[in-house]
Amino acid sequence: MKLNKFLQNSIKNLAQNLISSGVAKETADCVVIGAGVVGIAVARELSLNYGRNVLVIDSGPTFGTGISSRNSQVVHAGIYYPPNSLKARFCVRGRRLLYDYCKEHGIPHKQIGKLIVATRNEEVPKLSYLLNRGNENGVEGLKMMEASEAMAIEPQLQCIRALWSPTSGIIDTHSLMLSQLGEAESHGTTFCYNNTVIGAHLEGNQIHLHISETESFINRDQQHPDIILVPKLVVNSAGLSSAAVARCFSGINPRVIPSYYYARGCYFSLSNTRVPPFKHLIYPIPEDGGLGVGQFTLDLDGQVKFGPDVEWLGPIDDVSSLQNKFDYTVCGDRAKKFYPEIRKYYPLLKDDSLQPGYSGIRPKISGPGEGFADFIIQGEECHGIPGLVNLFGIESPGLTSSMAIAEHVATKLSV
Ligand SMILES: Cc1cc2nc3c(=O)[nH]c(=O)nc-3n(C[C@H](O)[C@H](O)[C@H](O)COP(=O)(O)OP(=O)(O)OC[C@H]3O[C@@H](n4cnc5c(N)ncnc54)[C@H](O)[C@@H]3O)c2cc1C
Incomplete structure (x- = not known):
């Protein structure tokens, strides 16, 4: 078996090995995986407009170290995408929400x-x-x-x-994230950095998230979680890693996870x-x-x-x-x-x-020459796990769309 495959399997098998190994377990209301512009917007929406108690977990040392700090910072109009696609709808709605938000909160744009x-x-x-x-x-x-x-x-x-x-x-993405993060925090959201979601398993219908300190995860040979979180809702907004995160969830049919x-x-x-x-x-x-x-x-x-x-x-x-x-x-x-x-x-x-x-x-989520692929926002109807939303392929215009994606995710969770 190839080493990579072996490592992937060993992460998946953690679930079975760890249940009896005495790792601390905590309950939580709602966990957002990833503190990029989209994860932050989702956390803000859920805490501000739905009163949820949100915990945002990010593997990086602070917020916005992924795609959200490596883009063009352009607010797109919504021209390029096929009519009625999520990209078209969220870009147009997200742009309007974003400009209103910027004006209201003094975000440079x-x-x-x-x-x-x-x-x-x-x-x-x-x-x-x-x-x-x-x-x-x-x-x-x-x-x-x-x-x-x-x-x-x-x-x-x-x-x-x-x-x-x-x-x-154009917009200052860092100021946008900082402002929305502040609003989320003042409505009870907690941001937890330097922690990586390395797997998950289901007990009944309840998601158990395996979380490891990022440094230990990178340095240790054996991958153990430091804590298992049992949230009611999980939003997988892990950007470049959201498919890898979903593949570490034992209980998700791998066929619903895009390459x-x-x-x-x-x-x-x-x-x-x-x-x-x-x-x-x-x-x-x-x-x-x-x-x-x-x-x-x-x-x-x-x-x-x-x-x-x-x-x-x-x-x-x-x-x-x-x-x-x-x-x-x-x-x-x-x-x-x-x-x-x-x-x-x-x-x-x-x-x-x-x-x-x-x-x-x-x-x-489409390769060279394969043409247009839309954002994928998957709820229970697709993967069968209540309380889980996966965000896949959140490339451009993801920054412009972030507030509209957040609205959609909150609705999807039926909160
Ligand atoms: C070159 C480029 C240019 C772009 N230009 C534009 C533009 O001009 N306008 C526009 O609208 N959009 C643009 N985009 C798209 C936009 O930047 C993205 O859609 C948006 O930033 C995605 O945000 P995100 O929160 O989904 O991902 P990210 O910002 O990557 O956030 C994901 C977070 O998840 C964390 N994470 C990953 N794995 C784990 C894990 N296992 N456990 C815990 N945390 C984890 C990461 O540390 C990261 O902070 C561009 C994208 C690129 C690549």
Whole structure:
């Protein structure tokens, strides 16, 4: 048997071995696994609007160390996704909730708008397609622009046509998480860091979560939980590891757990630029797996970045996933692919001006060339376990959708 398989099986078998081994057991009302932007929004919703007593467990040293701190921080309008998909519905609703929340709580954000640009004739029909799709999804204010109109508002831009999306914007994700975390805490939520959910078993219908201190889990040869929690409700919002977490639950039919494909997205910053070349977000036509290699985005402090691109990674075994052994290396060589893509719409981009920035990894549930896959939000009707909701494939637009996902999860739990 391969070592990885062996480790996975040994985690699954913990349940049987540990029941009689005297590990401390505690009851809890509701456990959220993962303190990313989605887990925090869920904890806030459950504690603030439903009066639940929530415990959020995160394997990292603090909140938001996963995908939520490695993204573009763009509030998406909801243009790209098939009508009625969860991504389309949650992006449009989530954006409205997010802007309202930001205004109410003073979260730094700017609705700067976005231009999706066609730089070749054959791309023009794709822009029309996106316009129709965005309209179907209920995105407000979309407008097709001739090249002259787009280039008048962005003088350094070169394109032959553009789709203007006035509701797209940027947000300070860290401030958002901090604010929602504070609200959740003041409504009784407890955040517990440096602890990893390493498995679970069922006794009757009751979920027993196996939790280990992250450091011990990474360093010990034998994987034992330090505590077993018995909550009434569990939300698996473990981002890149949510499929690995679900596979460690003995009692879930493995066939309902999707395979994950990981796609790294690297960003490059622009050196020696005091003034950003553009005032609005500039996106090329989307590609397989992402929204186009050379996307131009801005931070709220005016920092420019291009990306993310799409680099499909090999599989990672469940134990390494739970131990967060993801590779975020940004290889400087990837800039070679960025220059020609960016110069299609920004011909003034200087040689050697791109500097490696950071990267994020997408938890995708469709592989290369497989096309669109929706968010998966699974309740009892799918996996048969009362009180458990699994969130799978929460890639972009997960940040924009976070508050709408939280509403949906709370409803699904019928609390
Ligand atoms: C490159 C990139 C760019 C993106 N850009 C945008 C954008 O511009 N706009 C947008 O709307 N969306 C964007 N997204 C998507 C968005 O960032 C994510 O959908 C969102 O951050 C997911 O949040 P999350 O809480 O589900 O996951 P995470 O933030 O990863 O949180 C999961 C948490 O679970 C914890 N965890 C994992 N395993 C365990 C375990 N076993 N026990 C305990 N804790 C565990 C982790 O430590 C982590 O903190 C982007 C994504 C990527 C990768």
